Amino acid sequence: MIAKMNVVGGATMSGGKLQPYVADKGEPGPASTIPGPVGNAAWSPMLAGEADGVRTLIKVIDWFGGQGDKPAAGMYIGAAGYVTTKAAAFNFNSAKRFAILTGITNAQGIAAITFGTMFDSAAVAPSIGFWAIPATAVGGVKATQVAGTLSKAGVQIKVEAPNILTAVLGLLVGATVFVIAIEQ
Incomplete structure (x- = not known):
């Protein structure tokens, strides 16, 4: 004799084995004929x-x-x-403009690097990286961007080198400054 009974959790016990209980779900009913609310078509x-x-x-x-x-x-x-303005619009060009430019420091230790018209249509000034090489072998140099000078037209880089005897930084004349400018 085989006993069949429902157990907690919806399974059945049949022939000493626990089997999942599967209910007959029947056929799906007809689709709803009641329409939902209709809004304006979107632009x-x-x-x-x-x-x-x-x-x-x-x-x-x-x-x-x-x-x-x-x-x-x-x-x-x-x-x-x-x-509303072209200046604030996103540039969908995947190619970004970039340039590697050089300049020589003047008597104030500053190299004025001009970008020409390359970044005129850019929304903002380019990102830059820079370094300097001294005209004479005096050791390491310190290159810094002159505050407030970065624009779409160019940038100024100040170059200093330590005094050989005092190690106090002084302006370095004749150093070559390299600037990499990349459109943002």
């Missing part, structure tokens, strides 16, 4: 690429498919949403 932007010097911007030129008041067109896509 979708019509986008176009726009050249801005060497930058590539994306501009909203129109909207389509929506209901209600059409949103304004003419804005650009920025890093965190829509922006």
Whole structure:
């Protein structure tokens, strides 16, 4: 004789073995015929690429498919949403501009590095890295950016070297300064 009984948890005991209980679920019922609430159709932007010097911007030129008041067109896509000016728009060019530039320090120990027009259309000044090589072998040098001089047009780098006898830093004339400038 085989005993069949329900046990806690929905399993059955049959022939001394615990087996999972499977309920007959039947066929699925008909799909609901009661419609949900209908809202306005959303507007979708019509986008176009726009050249801005060497930058590539994306501009909203129109909207389509929506209901209600059409949103304004003419804005650009920025890093965190829509922006109204080209300057604040995100540059979708994958290629970034960069340059390696050199300059010689003057009597004040400063090399003025100019970027020309390379970064004129950039939203911000480039990121820079720099180093200096002395004109004569006097040991290590200290190169620093002159505060407030970094712009899209250029930067000033001050070069100092320790005095051989006193080790006090002094301005270094004639050193070659190298600057790597990379568009942000």
